[in-house]
Amino acid sequence: MSVQAISMQLEQVRIAQADRCLIRDLSLHIQPGEVWLVLGENGCGKSTLLSAMAGWHALAAGVVALQGRAWGDWPHGERAKMLAWQTQQDECPFPLTVLEKVLTGRHPHLPRFAWESAADVALAREQLARLDLSLLAGRDLATLSGGERRRVALATALTQDAPLLLLDEPLSQLDLRHQQQALQVLSEEQAKGRAMVMVTHDPNHAHFFAAEHCRVLLLFGDGRWLAGPRAEVLTADHLTALYHHPIVEINTPDRAWFIPR
Amino acid sequence: MNLARLTPQKTLLTLSILLLVLLLSVIISVSVGSTSLRPWQFWYDNAESALARDVVLELRLPRTVSALVVGGLLALAGTLQQVLLRNPLADPYILGTSGGASVGALLALLLGVGTLGVNAAAGTGALLSILIVFLLAGRDRSSTQTRLLLTGVALAAFCGALSSLLLSMAPDGLLRGMVFWLMGDLAGAHWQSGAAVLCILLLLVWPLARELNIMGMSAESAHALGLNHQRLRWVLYFAAALASALAVTTAGMIGFVGLIVPHALRLMIGQDLRLLLPAATLAGGIVLLWADIIARTLIAPQQLPVGVVMALLGVPAFLYLLSRRAVR
Amino acid sequence: MSFKLKLAVMVVTASLATAAVNAAVSVQDDLGVTVTLAKPAARIISLAPHATEDLFAIGAGDLIVGAVNYSDYPAKAKEIERIGGYNGFDLERIRALKPDLIIAWGSGNPQRQLDQIKQLGIPVFTTFSKKMADVPTVLERLGVLTQQTAGAAKAAKNYRDQLARLEKTYSNRAPVRVFYQIWDRPLMTINNTQIISDVMRLCGAVNVFGHLPELTPKVDVEAVLVANPDAIMTSGEPGVKGDVLASWQRWKNLKAAQNKQFYVLPKDIISRMGPRLVDGAQAMCEAVEQVRQVK
Numbered sequence: 074m075s076v077q078a079i080s081m082q083l084e085q086v087r088i089a090q091a092d093r094c095l096i097r098d099l100s101l102h103i104q105p106g107e108v109w110l111v112l113g114e115n116g117c118g119k120s121t122l123l124s125a126m127a128g129w130h131a132l133a134a135g136v137v138a139l140q141g142r143a144w145g146d147w148p149h150g151e152r153a154k155m156l157a158w159q160t161q162q163d164e165c166p167f168p169l170t171v172l173e174k175v176l177t178g179r180h181p182h183l184p185r186f187a188w189e190s191a192a193d194v195a196l197a198r199e200q201l202a203r204l205d206l207s208l209l210a211g212r213d214l215a216t217l218s219g220g221e222r223r224r225v226a227l228a229t230a231l232t233q234d235a236p237l238l239l240l241d242e243p244l245s246q247l248d249l250r251h252q253q254q255a256l257q258v259l260s261e262e263q264a265k266g267r268a269m270v271m272v273t274h275d276p277n278h279a280h281f282f283a284a285e286h287c288r289v290l291l292l293f294g295d296g297r298w299l300a301g302p303r304a305e306v307l308t309a310d311h312l313t314a315l316y317h318h319p320i321v322e323i324n325t326p327d328r329a330w331f332i333p334r
Numbered sequence: 335m336n337l338a339r340l341t342p343q344k345t346l347l348t349l350s351i352l353l354l355v356l357l358l359s360v361i362i363s364v365s366v367g368s369t370s371l372r373p374w375q376f377w378y379d380n381a382e383s384a385l386a387r388d389v390v391l392e393l394r395l396p397r398t399v400s401a402l403v404v405g406g407l408l409a410l411a412g413t414l415q416q417v418l419l420r421n422p423l424a425d426p427y428i429l430g431t432s433g434g435a436s437v438g439a440l441l442a443l444l445l446g447v448g449t450l451g452v453n454a455a456a457g458t459g460a461l462l463s464i465l466i467v468f469l470l471a472g473r474d475r476s477s478t479q480t481r482l483l484l485t486g487v488a489l490a491a492f493c494g495a496l497s498s499l500l501l502s503m504a505p506d507g508l509l510r511g512m513v514f515w516l517m518g519d520l521a522g523a524h525w526q527s528g529a530a531v532l533c534i535l536l537l538l539v540w541p542l543a544r545e546l547n548i549m550g551m552s553a554e555s556a557h558a559l560g561l562n563h564q565r566l567r568w569v570l571y572f573a574a575a576l577a578s579a580l581a582v583t584t585a586g587m588i589g590f591v592g593l594i595v596p597h598a599l600r601l602m603i604g605q606d607l608r609l610l611l612p613a614a615t616l617a618g619g620i621v622l623l624w625a626d627i628i629a630r631t632l633i634a635p636q637q638l639p640v641g642v643v644m645a646l647l648g649v650p651a652f653l654y655l656l657s658r659r660a661v662r
Numbered sequence: 663m664s665f666k667l668k669l670a671v672m673v674v675t676a677s678l679a680t681a682a683v684n685a686a687v688s689v690q691d692d693l694g695v696t697v698t699l700a701k702p703a704a705r706i707i708s709l710a711p712h713a714t715e716d717l718f719a720i721g722a723g724d725l726i727v728g729a730v731n732y733s734d735y736p737a738k739a740k741e742i743e744r745i746g747g748y749n750g751f752d753l754e755r756i757r758a759l760k761p762d763l764i765i766a767w768g769s770g771n772p773q774r775q776l777d778q779i780k781q782l783g784i785p786v787f788t789t790f791s792k793k794m795a796d797v798p799t800v801l802e803r804l805g806v807l808t809q810q811t812a813g814a815a816k817a818a819k820n821y822r823d824q825l826a827r828l829e830k831t832y833s834n835r836a837p838v839r840v841f842y843q844i845w846d847r848p849l850m851t852i853n854n855t856q857i858i859s860d861v862m863r864l865c866g867a868v869n870v871f872g873h874l875p876e877l878t879p880k881v882d883v884e885a886v887l888v889a890n891p892d893a894i895m896t897s898g899e900p901g902v903k904g905d906v907l908a909s910w911q912r913w914k915n916l917k918a919a920q921n922k923q924f925y926v927l928p929k930d931i932i933s934r935m936g937p938r939l940v941d942g943a944q945a946m947c948e949a950v951e952q953v954r955q956v957k
Binding site: 368369371385388389392394505506507509510511514515519522634635636637 | 914
């Protein structure tokens with residue numbers, strides 16, 4: 074499966090929540106196959122930034138463009154083929170099975186009167202299998218645990234098959250094995266050329282992705298930000314400043330680990 | 335393995351079964367009534383068969399169609415309202431549409447205008463309340479539609495107070511007709527415009543069913559999957575409001591169909607609106623038809639108000655479903 | 663006798679009577695409750711239009727100090743102070759008028775308010791006529807309470823004479839089957855215990871739904887078509903043509919529709935159980951007689 078090469082530009086973007094300015098003058102260029110990790114304290118604007126990149130939260134200033142075309146000018150249906158957005162909340166008030174939920178990811182690709190084809194179902198089941206969810210396909214979403222629901226949401230985003238993924242804490246609530254599994258899946262997707270922006274609370278997740286494609290964005294919550302290649306941005310000093318807590322770097326033979334002191 | 339996924343085959347099968355039940359119900363409905371006349375008495379050529387023709391074709395059949403149309407409108411409105419408010423227990427009357435209709439109708443009854451005037455006034459009242467809610471709650475991006483819900487509920491409460499005021503000012507002779515209107519009545523209802531609107535609304539919203547499935551999940555998901563959320567929610571709101579306005583205008587206030595039918599059906603056939611929308615419309619018609627059959631035959635020739643029968647049957651059924659849901 | 667002279671005579675009679683017997687009076691009302699007044703009533707409040715008519719008919723009209731809305735007959739009744747509607751009245755105003763007798767309406771006034779009046783210690787006489795013959799007895803008992811026995815006797819005699827004449831003329835004629843519609847939406851009629859059914863009996867008519875258990879049953883059109891009455895009657899404002907009954911004309915197999923036998927009887931006289939009920943009966947008997955002719 075080939076992935077369309079797309080890029081997203083943020084120019085002088087300002088993100089505000091009510092009167093509070095969270096991010097000031099943010100300019101980024103997200104290239105095909107890049108993984109961007111977004112780190113920051115609670116309430117620093119990570120989710121709001123993702124929401125703004127998805128075109129939901131209104132920008133206080135600046136421009137978000139895809140393929141050089143302002144986001145607001147994209148038709149709704151086309152936008153969903155380009156970008157998948159996994160939010161933190163995904164509670165459905167109605168009874169819905171796991172497979173039905175994952176199949177909603179095919180919606181942007183289906184003509185109005187078409188039903189999900191066998192190929193669509195196969196794609197959905199493939200994503201479920203990759204995230205160890207096959208046995209849950211017929212279960213009601215409401216009966217799942219929090220971690221299982223996060224994985225279903227990720228499977229849905231993958232089924233949407235968009236070249237750019239916005240993932241809001243896809244790994245929170247996942248146990249260790251499933252975290253590793255999900256990271257493996259994400260790095261496979263990155264290898265296919267999919268671009269990703271991923272909010273996380275664990276800086277060590279960065280090391281799952283090839284260094285030349287991995288970028289990091291630190292949000293300080295007061296408008297300031299720091300963005301760049303992993304090696305430049307992800308340092309113990311920066312993280313200590315970011316979290317207002319001493320962070321140390323510990324080197325093992327194959328990689329470096331950041332842990333709080 | 336392929337447990338609950340909806341397929342076109344399953345949709346067709348379910349709708350066919352419902353259509354069959356509907357047909358049977360219609361046959362029973364035109365065959366029973368407060369008198370012992372039956373459709374097969376048509377074929378003789380005497381006074382008795384002329385009477386049978388009058389009773390079956392002119393009285394029972396229009397009443398049967400009215401029940402189907404009103405029940406269908408209410409169940410459709412309820413289904414849409416539940417998706418709009420992302421609340422499986424929302425009711426088509428919750429956003430004040432019927433409250434506006436009641437105030438209009440009661441005012442017309444108090445002024446002593448005829449049946450058509452009452453219908454026109456109910457329709458006007460409903461449209462006014464729709465517009466007021468639309469203007470006051472125009473921009474609401476919260477996922478539970480809080481502002482829309484609160485505006486509607488507040489307007490409904492205001493209309494309820496106005497209705498009570500009108501009832502308290504009414505002389506005894508008119509009071510009877512006013513209270514009766516509030517209880518719902520299918521006798522002599524004009525079903526034509528309701529039927530037309532029901533068909534138009536179904537043709538409008540059924541093709542949107544897959545979109546509405548996603549609308550029911552969360553506002554952000556809807557946006558992420560490429561829906562025009564603002565536009566769709568107003569399509570939903572106006573379709574639900576129009577359906578409940580037409581239902582109330584046609585037959586007065588009949589509660590619980592719009593709440594119970596979609597909810598019960600959802601527990602049986604799932605939430606997929608590609609099936610649920612048409613199925614709820616058919617089932618709403620069937621349920622109201624049976625309530626009406628009971629209302630007009632139980633102590634015949636005396637009549638019970640159909641809205642009361644509906645509530646007496648519907649509330650226990652609803653409470654039962656609710657308690658089962660709590661267990662699950 | 664001119665009105666002034668009549669009034670003068672009445673005043674003289676009244677004062678003479680007061681001088682003679684200013685003693686306690688006592689009667690039973692229509693609910694079987696004994697109403698006793700230490701002295702004849704002088705300040706009366708009427709809680710029903712028919713009660714107002716009763717009092718005027720026996721010559722006690724000027725004792726009324728308050729009346730409910732629609733107390734519009736005779737014309738002089740319109741000048742009486744209003745105390746609310748018959749289904750809800752102003753207790754404060756009633757108390758302020760210091761009445762010594764209240765005439766209530768058994769099937770019209772709210773029981774809760776009547777109980778409150780009784781708690782204020784004001785005597786209540788409840789009227790509830792179920793037969794045409796009950797009406798003159800009310801006149802006579804009100805005559806006792808107001809010491810207008812002569813006027814009451816006269817009014818009762820007038821009523822009974824007219825009633826007897828109607829009974830003799832019509833009650834044994836060929837029966838006519840009538841559907842009496844008291845409301846169109848919901849479609850409502852009356853059973854045999856309602857006083858209008860007694861008027862029908864008097865006129866030689868039969869109420870097609872007389873057997874139903876409820877006083878005012880709701881029925882459906884289907885039941886009316888099958889009952890197939892000779893005529894459909896209702897009450898309405900005098901002069902209004904059969905608009906409320908127009909919807910019946912579409913039923914070509916209905917005898918009443920085939921012969922166009924729809925009658926709107928004058929509302930006030932047929933539906934008030936007062937002294938003019940016998941005039942209402944006259945109107946109904948004439949209508950029934952017309953039906954009988956075309957039948």
